[in-house]
Amino acid sequence: MxxxxxxxxxxxxxxxxxxxxxxxxxxxxxxxxxxxxxxxxxxxxxxxxxxxxxxxxxxxxxxxxxxxxxxxxxxxxxxxxxxxxxxxxxxxxxxxxxxxxxxxxxxxxxxxxxxxxxxxxxxxxxxxxxxxxxxxxxxxxxxxxxxxxxxxxxxxxxxxxxxxxxxxxxxxxxxxxxxxxxDRAGFVVNRLLLPYLNHAAALMELGVAGRDDIDAAMRLGVGLPMGPFGLLDLIGLDTAYEVMGVLFDETRDRRHAPSPLLRELVTAGLLGRKSGRGFYGESGAYDGGAPHREQARSRLGTFKVVGYEDEGDGLAERLRAAGFKPSEDPDVVLCLADRPVIEHAVRLPDPARMVGVHLVGEQVAELASTALTSERAATAARDLMKIVGLTPVPCKDRAGFVVDALLFPFLNDAVRMYDAGYASIEDIDAAMRLGCGYPAGPFEMLESFGLARVRDGLRALYTEYREPAFAPASLLDQLVTADVSEFPRR
Ligand SMILES: NC(=O)c1ccc[n+]([C@@H]2O[C@H](COP(=O)([O-])OP(=O)(O)OC[C@H]3O[C@@H](n4cnc5c(N)ncnc54)[C@H](O)[C@@H]3O)[C@@H](O)[C@H]2O)c1
CATH class of the missing domain: 3.40.50.720 (NAD(P)-binding Rossmann-like Domain)
Structure with missing residues (x-):
């Protein structure tokens, strides 16, 4: 016609x-x-x-x-x-x-x-x-x-x-x-995007990281055009809250239950850009009560990098090139890891000196403070990262830190959506690239990160949070077991 x-x-x-x-x-x-x-x-x-x-x-x-x-x-x-x-x-x-x-x-x-x-x-x-x-x-x-x-x-x-x-x-x-x-609630884009935004609000409520750090991690680390809180402000917190409610009504998945933080902000009239105030805003904003950053530089001292050798050497080299001395009795121990570092910290003579470092892309260093990390070590780690040109993202020592914790469940949802026969891989990738301006679709991201890394990251998230939806999708698990590195295209 x-x-x-x-x-x-x-x-x-x-x-x-x-x-x-x-x-x-x-x-x-x-x-x-x-x-x-x-x-x-x-x-x-x-x-x-x-x-x-x-x-x-x-x-x-x-x-x-x-x-x-x-x-x-x-x-x-x-x-x-x-x-x-x-x-x-x-x-x-x-x-x-x-x-x-x-x-x-x-x-x-x-x-x-x-x-x-x-x-x-x-x-x-x-x-x-x-x-x-x-x-x-x-x-x-x-x-x-x-x-x-x-x-x-x-x-x-x-x-x-x-x-x-x-x-x-x-x-x-x-x-x-x-x-x-x-005809399923949220179609492709909102069904994948909104739970990720809701999850960002939940991580902020859990105090895993602050608003600006989460946004910076997703923009600079993953290359997304906006961080989740900037995007929530753009969409409108009321709209996001309502769409989450519709998703929840259909799925009864508790991850789809709108974050209580969204409800509170919507009730308070903080709707985002449309009301001039939301997570950001000239007339006041909500940043999750993140402690104000110490402006003064720490008195930087000596460091030691432990963990993955390749990346560790790279980071240690950059720090040496910037004039810092490695030491066996360092002020801060930078532990390169993509998992919580507390088990490494407790083996040190002084666990307060250990900070977990997870490099994301070329620009971002997630810095995980454990329950034992001293403020001095955390501040020193932040300053060292800035000096070597990385954006520090301070966070708690939790599985997935910030980026993997937000990104991997989103990728897992995309695999489940495809596996359920709702949309093709090409369509899901195209929808997220064109509908959200993502640099790559979820399957393209999965393949570039490596299926096994995402599967293992999801297992770690599942073990930590015991959230059923974080368990790796069967299809992902099977492809990794079969040692396949790409999803089957039509
Ligand atoms: N805003 C978005 O980003 C977005 C994106 C995709 C889809 N949508 C969907 O598009 C629809 C419209 O959203 P919007 O953001 O443009 O809303 P809007 O409030 O900006 O516009 C709605 C318009 O409909 C008019 N209207 C109301 N009742 C009418 C009637 N009986 N006859 C004719 N016109 C009438 C209103 O005067 C208003 O101009 C919604 O279903 C929304 O979910 C919105």
Missing amino acids: AFERVGVVGLGTMGAGIAEVFARAGLRVIGVEADAEALARGRGHLERSTGKAVDKGRLAPEQRDEILGRITLTTSREDLRDVDLVVEAIPEILDYKISLFKDLDRICEPGTVLATNTSSLSVTAIAAATGRPGRVVGMHFFNPAPVMKLVEVVGTVVTEPGVVADVTALAGRLGKTAVAVG
């Missing part, structure tokens, strides 16, 4: 962007808003967005006029009677959507495809409210719609064969990459 005339209902953050995307691809668009005032706001969104593109030289003024010329704005749903497709982008409230779809079902031709941009509601429940459940799909765009290249196309158990394919082809015509998935 070729789509030439489309309707977009709701011209807020998402709908205005979606209308623009259609018009840019040459389709005629009817944009519907609730009332004249909202319509004027919708027009404002469209004019500002296309105006910015002109200012940046990405669009000629004539092209902008053509795009806007293809969009007709109205407050009457009845104007949608001749369109081939309607995409709904009104607020995320099931009753509103059901009432709208019932109306669209009455107004539009029987062949018209009705799509919802919902992030978390059941597409099946929306479809079932119409007399054409076979022609109802999810068409989940990402914010900002004109920029983000991903569309999740959601088919339900009753979607007619062909409709998902048609909508997927349309997404391609819009210049987007479509990932076709079934």
Whole structure:
């Protein structure tokens, strides 16, 4: 089916962007808003967005006029009677959507495809409210719609064969990459992303590390465009809280229970960027009560590096090159490890001097303080890392420290999602790269870290936290046992 005339209902953050995307691809668009005032706001969104593109030289003024010329704005749903497709982008409230779809079902031709941009509601429940459940799909765009290249196309158990394919082809015509998935809470991106963000909040509540350190570790260590708290502020803590609630209702997985910290901040009105205040904010922010960093340099003394020889030699060499002396009776013992170091510390004459060091990527050194580490040794370790050009991430001496503790369960979830037949490896990787701007998809990350390292890291996390979902996915375990280093692609 070729789509030439489309309707977009709701011209807020998402709908205005979606209308623009259609018009840019040459389709005629009817944009519907609730009332004249909202319509004027919708027009404002469209004019500002296309105006910015002109200012940046990405669009000629004539092209902008053509795009806007293809969009007709109205407050009457009845104007949608001749369109081939309607995409709904009104607020995320099931009753509103059901009432709208019932109306669209009455107004539009029987062949018209009705799509919802919902992030978390059941597409099946929306479809079932119409007399054409076979022609109802999810068409989940990402914010900002004109920029983000991903569309999740959601088919339900009753979607007619062909409709998902048609909508997927349309997404391609819009210049987007479509990932076709079934109707499960969160689809691919939110199902993998939100539990990771929730977990970051939980680690902060456990005091494993502070806000800035967790964010720095994930940005600089893993290369993610934003740390979890920066991203939560961008998404909106209220939205994140609600989506987590929907995930939990479907899975009953306690990791999906929204973090109590999110609830507290949402109730306090700290919603993130939209309220000017969340984990960050000019008018006050929440940093998990992390102790204020000592600004003064420690009186750096001697050091000793123990642990993995290769990396240890590298770090010891960098410290020597920076003018520090190794010693057999050092002020600080830097123990290179990817596991808690307390068992090594207790073997030292003075365990207070030991700090665990886990190098992540080229830039980050996680610095694990055990229950016995002295403040002096911890501060000295921080300063030494800064001097050799690494970003220190102080944390508690817990399995996975910060990065592995957050990343490995996310990778494990991706393996389980694939193994359950929900989406292909290619689609999951593409979804996370294009939907979140990740430098690599979860399977690409798994293969570059090494499957065995991730499996073993998950086992350690499981042993420490006794969280069933941290146990390595069977598929991962089996591939490691079979000594296979890559996932089977289609
Ligand atoms: N904001 C995001 O990052 C994002 C990303 C992907 C999907 N979504 C989903 O997109 C949908 C819209 O979200 P949003 O962030 O654009 O919300 P929004 O509040 O910015 O916009 C909703 C718009 O719908 C209009 N509206 C309300 N009732 C209407 C009606 N009966 N008829 C016509 N218009 C009506 C409102 O006036 C408003 O302009 C939600 O389902 C949301 O889950 C949002």
